[in-house]
Amino acid sequence: MMKMPGKQRCVFLTLWNSKPKVLLYMDISRKLSFYKREMGRQKEHSSLSPALIALRDHYSARLLFDDHPVLLREKSEPAADINSQIDLTIVSRGEFDRPVALERCLFFDLETSGLMGGSGVYAFLIGFAWWAEGRIHIRQYFLPDFGREPLLFLKLDPWFKSFDYLVSFNGKSFDLPVLNSRFLMNRLDLHLKKLKHIDLIHPVRRVWKDSLPSCDLQSLELHLLERRRDNDIPGAFIPQVYFDFLQTGRIQDIIRVIDHNDTDLVSLIFILDKLNRIFDDSRALTLDIAARARVARIIAGQKPVPLQAFKILESSGQEPESAEYLYWKSMALKRAGKAEQAHTLWQKLQRYPVFTFRVMEESAKYLEHNLRKNGEALKIVEQALHLMEIQREFGYRPEKIYADFLRRKKRLLQKS
Numbered sequence: 001m002m003k004m005p006g007k008q009r010c011v012f013l014t015l016w017n018s019k020p021k022v023l024l025y026m027d028i029s030r031k032l033s034f035y036k037r038e039m040g041r042q043k044e045h046s047s048l049s050p051a052l053i054a055l056r057d058h059y060s061a062r063l064l065f066d067d068h069p070v071l072l073r074e075k076s077e078p079a080a081d082i083n084s085q086i087d088l089t090i091v092s093r094g095e096f097d098r099p100v101a102l103e104r105c106l107f108f109d110l111e112t113s114g115l116m117g118g119s120g121v122y123a124f125l126i127g128f129a130w131w132a133e134g135r136i137h138i139r140q141y142f143l144p145d146f147g148r149e150p151l152l153f154l155k156l157d158p159w160f161k162s163f164d165y166l167v168s169f170n171g172k173s174f175d176l177p178v179l180n181s182r183f184l185m186n187r188l189d190l191h192l193k194k195l196k197h198i199d200l201i202h203p204v205r206r207v208w209k210d211s212l213p214s215c216d217l218q219s220l221e222l223h224l225l226e227r228r229r230d231n232d233i234p235g236a237f238i239p240q241v242y243f244d245f246l247q248t249g250r251i252q253d254i255i256r257v258i259d260h261n262d263t264d265l266v267s268l269i270f271i272l273d274k275l276n277r278i279f280d281d282s283r284a285l286t287l288d289i290a291a292r293a294r295v296a297r298i299i300a301g302q303k304p305v306p307l308q309a310f311k312i313l314e315s316s317g318q319e320p321e322s323a324e325y326l327y328w329k330s331m332a333l334k335r336a337g338k339a340e341q342a343h344t345l346w347q348k349l350q351r352y353p354v355f356t357f358r359v360m361e362e363s364a365k366y367l368e369h370n371l372r373k374n375g376e377a378l379k380i381v382e383q384a385l386h387l388m389e390i391q392r393e394f395g396y397r398p399e400k401i402y403a404d405f406l407r408r409k410k411r412l413l414q415k416s
Helices: 028-047 048-061 149-160 170-186 200-210 217-224 235-248 252-277 289-300 306-314 323-334 339-350 357-370 374-393 397-413
Strands: 012-013 021-024 062-064 070-078 105-112 121-134 134-144 167-170 197-201
Touching: 012 217, 048 070, 048 252, 062 149, 070 252, 105 170, 105 235, 105 252, 121 170, 121 252, 134 339, 149 170, 149 306, 167 252, 200 252, 217 252, 235 252, 252 374, 289 306, 289 323, 323 339, 323 357, 323 397, 339 357, 357 374, 357 397, 374 397
Parallel strands: 105 167, 167 197
Antiparallel strands: 012 021, 062 070, 070 134, 105 121, 121 134
């Protein structure tokens, strides 16, 4: 500002990317109003980078918050063939012992500036999905620079209260702790922590660990959902893509990251539906031999044991049951008080080397304690010891179980 001679005073004002303006006879309030208006235009111009505008136009998205814009992408797609009530009682091992209303589930997934977690990791893409009235709805918030969190977090936290369940894939170990640390660094409390958390990676591993080459999301999509990604970006490259975007403003790979996150969110909903269909009478999921065996093991560990679940599994199976499946079914029958049926399976399993001694021991217990047939129990014990003696000659020394059978033989001899 420069004072002019005489009564007239004017102000020469130059702002970034604007021509000098001359303000005549301005009092202090008018000057301040002018400064605010011009600085507001300057901020709007500087915060809306060409890259952000291009992303907005590519997705027909919206920009939230004038001072520190955040890109909001919203979309929906039909998904009518999904059950609105999800039963995870068995696959969650009783953690969720009541039906879960799908409409009350919020699915979420983050893309971050690092893969190891910690307070320095920045969630630059926060994706959410939910199911309602036969459609999947998605919201993705892209933060085009650091320092964009406070207003977004204040907007999101009340919305989280619309849901009762949080659903993620490995979210208990990574996504939720990262988001919680970002809320804490902004002096905010994360309401998502209060929701019941369904982390799909745990039931997925319980069921398909022995069936798939990997239990990561892409492997599940390919083998379980029969969906293949096109032009997808590997997750390990995503942090570097964001740093490149900050330096260069190139959006090609950021678009791939946003699409990657979109696919992740949709897959979570369909994987949850697959888990629900394992014990759905009307449209039971067909499991392979290894998966059925692992599910049988889960059933055997329930209390009380849901024996009707075996009928659903066997009605949907197309191949003969494995020895492992029969073993865990026999243990479930034993726990349910149906030892006679279990003993029938134990006799059948004696010809499978992996289970021979375990089922012979169970048969001996049943004959001794349930039927009081000590002589028959002693025959089984002596047969087992004979087989072990043969194995010991070949260098196999099952010392613990051998000692257990010796003690059982001694007790049975004393009884007879």
